Amino acid sequence: DQQVKQNSPSLSVQEGRISILNCDYTNSMFDYFLWYKKYPAEGPTFLISISSIKDKNEDGRFTVFLNKSAKHLSLHIVPSQPGDSAVYFCAASVPNSGYALNFGKGTSLLVTP
Amino acid sequence: DAGVIQSPRHEVTEMGQEVTLRCKPISGHDYLFWYRQTMMRGLELLIYFNNNVPIDDSGMPEDRFSAKMPNASFSTLKIQPSEPRDSAVYFCASSFTTGTDYGYTFGSGTRLTVV
Numbered sequence: 035d036q037q038v039k040q041n042s043p044s045l046s047v048q049e050g051r052i053s054i055l056n057c058d059y060t061n062s063m064f065d066y067f068l069w070y071k072k073y074p075a076e077g078p079t080f081l082i083s084i085s086s087i088k089d090k091n092e093d094g095r096f097t098v099f100l101n102k103s104a105k106h107l108s109l110h111i112v113p114s115q116p117g118d119s120a121v122y123f124c125a126a127s128v129p130n131s132g133y134a135l136n137f138g139k140g141t142s143l144l145v146t147p
Numbered sequence: 148d149a150g151v152i153q154s155p156r157h158e159v160t161e162m163g164q165e166v167t168l169r170c171k172p173i174s175g176h177d178y179l180f181w182y183r184q185t186m187m188r189g190l191e192l193l194i195y196f197n198n199n200v201p202i203d204d205s206g207m208p209e210d211r212f213s214a215k216m217p218n219a220s221f222s223t224l225k226i227q228p229s230e231p232r233d234s235a236v237y238f239c240a241s242s243f244t245t246g247t248d249y250g251y252t253f254g255s256g257t258r259l260t261v262v
Contacts, residue, residue, distance in 0.1 A: 036189075070250075070253075075255070076255055076256075077151070077238055077240070077253030077256055079253070080250030080252075083250060123189075125190075133195075133244075133251075134180070135192065135251070137182075137190035137191075138189060139188075
């Protein structure tokens with residue numbers, strides 16, 4: 035049962051514009067959320083995270099927003115660059131789970147020049 | 148640090164054969180995770196260890212799958228016998244308990260094809 039859902043398998047954005055990747059979750063016990071980025075033939079790499087006590091976390095061009103009432107989070111990339119083209123995974127964990135993460139299926143982002 | 152090292156990078160085997168995937172976590176990391184990625188199910192947690200002890204293996208799909216961590220620097224995931232539906236990319240990841248974001252470090256994965 036998929037507790038973390040990324041309903042858009044793919045997204046195409048022009049260079050310089052904003053990319054918005056969405057993620058929904060069903061488990062209200064999740065208290066920590068992360069985004070990972072994955073290039074072909076490589077493992078996912080950690081991008082940014084947010085605790086459930088916050089509603090926003092920013093790191094350079096990347097911002098994650100959390101709406102707990104809607105059980106929704108989003109990753110904003112501004113401005114988008116061609117090097118951002120990758121698969122982005124949303125992940126979440128529950129307290130005392132030993133850092134085990136539930137991942138979404140990923141969204142493939144293509145940033146075109 | 149060389150990161151999380153997985154071997155082999157690619158494995159092609161015949162149905163019924165035993166397959167062993169290997170992982171060397173980052174030195175000092177006390178958690179080790181095995182994930183499997185498929186198109187249908189995305190990234191699924193198979194099993195994870197803390198200080199070499201298996202904590203949760205509820206994600207292991209069948210008894211054909213087994214994992215061990217004999218010491219802090221090595222883990223194996225074994226499939227015996229292998230089946231075509233086991234074809235996937237298998238990732239190993241490690242993390243450190245008190246990391247501020249406890250983001251994992253993933254290996255580059257092993258692409259398994261069972262024919």
